[in-house]
Amino acid sequence: MSDPNAGYDVVILGGGSGGYASAFRAAELGMSVALVEKDKVGGTCLHRGCIPTKALLHAGEVADTARDSEDFGILAEFKGVDIEAVNKYKDGVVAKMYKGLQGLFKANKVEVINGTGKLVGPNTIEVDNGQTVTGRNIVLATGSYSKTLPGLEIDGERIITSEHALNLTELPNKAIVIGGGVIGAEFASAWKSLGVEVEIIEGLPRLIAAEDADSSKQLERAFRKRGIKFHTGKFFEKVERTASGVQVTIQGGTVVDGDLVLVAVGRGPVTDGCGYAEQGVQMDRGFVLTNEHLQTNLPNVYAVGDIVPGVQLAHRGFLQGIFVAEHIAGLNPPVIDEAGIPRVTFTEPEVASMGLNEDKAKERYGADKIKTVNYNLAGNGKSNILKTQGFVKLVAVEDGPIVGVHMVGARISEQIGEAELIYNWEGYASDVAQLIHMHPTQNEAIGEAAMALAGKPLHVHD
Numbered sequence: 001m002s003d004p005n006a007g008y009d010v011v012i013l014g015g016g017s018g019g020y021a022s023a024f025r026a027a028e029l030g031m032s033v034a035l036v037e038k039d040k041v042g043g044t045c046l047h048r049g050c051i052p053t054k055a056l057l058h059a060g061e062v063a064d065t066a067r068d069s070e071d072f073g074i075l076a077e078f079k080g081v082d083i084e085a086v087n088k089y090k091d092g093v094v095a096k097m098y099k100g101l102q103g104l105f106k107a108n109k110v111e112v113i114n115g116t117g118k119l120v121g122p123n124t125i126e127v128d129n130g131q132t133v134t135g136r137n138i139v140l141a142t143g144s145y146s147k148t149l150p151g152l153e154i155d156g157e158r159i160i161t162s163e164h165a166l167n168l169t170e171l172p173n174k175a176i177v178i179g180g181g182v183i184g185a186e187f188a189s190a191w192k193s194l195g196v197e198v199e200i201i202e203g204l205p206r207l208i209a210a211e212d213a214d215s216s217k218q219l220e221r222a223f224r225k226r227g228i229k230f231h232t233g234k235f236f237e238k239v240e241r242t243a244s245g246v247q248v249t250i251q252g253g254t255v256v257d258g259d260l261v262l263v264a265v266g267r268g269p270v271t272d273g274c275g276y277a278e279q280g281v282q283m284d285r286g287f288v289l290t291n292e293h294l295q296t297n298l299p300n301v302y303a304v305g306d307i308v309p310g311v312q313l314a315h316r317g318f319l320q321g322i323f324v325a326e327h328i329a330g331l332n333p334p335v336i337d338e339a340g341i342p343r344v345t346f347t348e349p350e351v352a353s354m355g356l357n358e359d360k361a362k363e364r365y366g367a368d369k370i371k372t373v374n375y376n377l378a379g380n381g382k383s384n385i386l387k388t389q390g391f392v393k394l395v396a397v398e399d400g401p402i403v404g405v406h407m408v409g410a411r412i413s414e415q416i417g418e419a420e421l422i423y424n425w426e427g428y429a430s431d432v433a434q435l436i437h438m439h440p441t442q443n444e445a446i447g448e449a450a451m452a453l454a455g456k457p458l459h460v461h462d
């Protein structure tokens with residue numbers, strides 16, 4: 001049984017997206033909250049993930065805009081990349097947001113305890129600064145780390161992870177990216193824009209393999225056009241350091257030389273040494289198992305974020321953190337539908353999706369019950385103005401709701417909001433088709449796709 005005399009209402013281990021969202025919501029709901037963090041609040045997303053990578057990608061976009069300016073009749077000159085200045089810009093964005101976040105901790109009166117914590121009882125976290133913190137409820141939110149594979153020993157110099165890749169003081173001439181998932185594809189895209197030659201090696205049959213097959217195909221086409229090389233369906237065999245860089249041998253014998261290798265083969269849960277297993281928390285391959293209310297098998301011990309199996313995204317952590325605080329407060333929040341969490345790969349072009357991809361929808365509802373429409377951005381005015389190519393694909397159940405939205409195109413991530421509402425509110429194509437969309441925007445492409453699916457297409461070219 002949990003100890004009713006425990007100190008705080010909620011004690012949170014880890015101050016990343018999941019942990020701090022839980023802390024703020026619990027505090028808003030009038031609970032006393034302590035959060036134990038060994039590094040900086042904000043975690044991976046703010047310091048080593050979402051924010052700095054998107055700043056790097058934006059710097060790349062500016063470089064591409066300068067290079068391509070003549071296509072728009074503007075005579076700008078691309079003179080090169082000052083990586084020190086790019087890093088200063090990126091770090092400046094992070095620093096500003098970090099300051100803002102620290103302010104929110106103060107405003108919410110969440111007590112931050114600096115140190116490495118360990119679960120030593122169902123109500124107790126022991127911190128390496130000597131403090132023992134007790135709470136009526138505990139939230140585990142220790143996040144994730146960059147994984148590697150046997151034969152890929154990270155040296156931080158030639159064989160690196162995303163953390164190192166964000167802090168390069170010199171850009172390589174040629175980078176080899178092992179792993180063509182979201183993180184690998186985003187670095188490949190940013191680096192190419194910044195003038196680096198890039199070659200991706202992906203073991204699965206396609207890049208960003210968790211996405212709809214059409215999205216992968218469109219991204220691959222765009223990458224080919226941009227000169228980003230990739231090998232799919234091929235694992236690396238060995239990686240060797242050479243006098244001037246690295247040499248990667250791919251299955252089948254192809255050898256690729258480069259200045260460095262970025263290892264982007266996924267992220268593992270940070271749970272070793274945290275005391276979870278020792279305290280009897282049910283785990284699976286290092287991940288913490290929970291029920292649909294994000295409760296572990298120990299009473300009053302919850303888990304959120306990347307340590308819980310599922311998509312590893314910051315806003316999933318926010319949502320889970322908020323959910324847990326509300327559950328503790330007895331507000332009975334609705335159970336989270338993982339497919340209702342938006343996903344974006346911020347490459348050029350961007351790939352955004354909601355709900356089920358076509359294959360998964362067919363598995364769930366039967367192939368003959370699924371209807372799809374693939375609206376080509378060639379028919380969309382704003383996309384033509386931007387000179388971007390791509391599509392909006394809707395996956396719907398016959399005489400039923402739209403269960404998947406898949407989009408590719410420059411800036412298309414900004415359209416994810418409507419896709420999210422359509423999916424989560426179980427919108428039918430006819431519901432969306434009757435809402436007119438602002439002209440000329442890329443948002444119209446969602447409306448056009450819905451109109452086509454509802455049998456009344458407007459600007460559709462065969």
Ligand SMILES: Cc1cc2nc3c(=O)[nH]c(=O)nc-3n(C[C@H](O)[C@H](O)[C@H](O)COP(=O)(O)OP(=O)(O)OC[C@H]3O[C@@H](n4cnc5c(N)ncnc54)[C@H](O)[C@@H]3O)c2cc1C
Nearest residue numbers: 014016017018038043044045049117143305306312313314
């Ligand atoms: C390169 C990259 C790009 C990404 N881009 C995006 C993106 O664009 N959009 C998106 O949604 N997601 C993105 N992500 C994923 C996102 O960063 C994670 O999903 C998110 O940070 C997970 O939040 P979390 O709270 O579970 O863990 P984390 O953010 O990892 O936070 C965990 C915290 O716990 C602390 N901690 C760990 N162990 C202990 C301990 N024993 N004691 C005390 N403190 C401890 C850590 O120091 C850390 O601060 C990206 C990730 C990477 C690596």
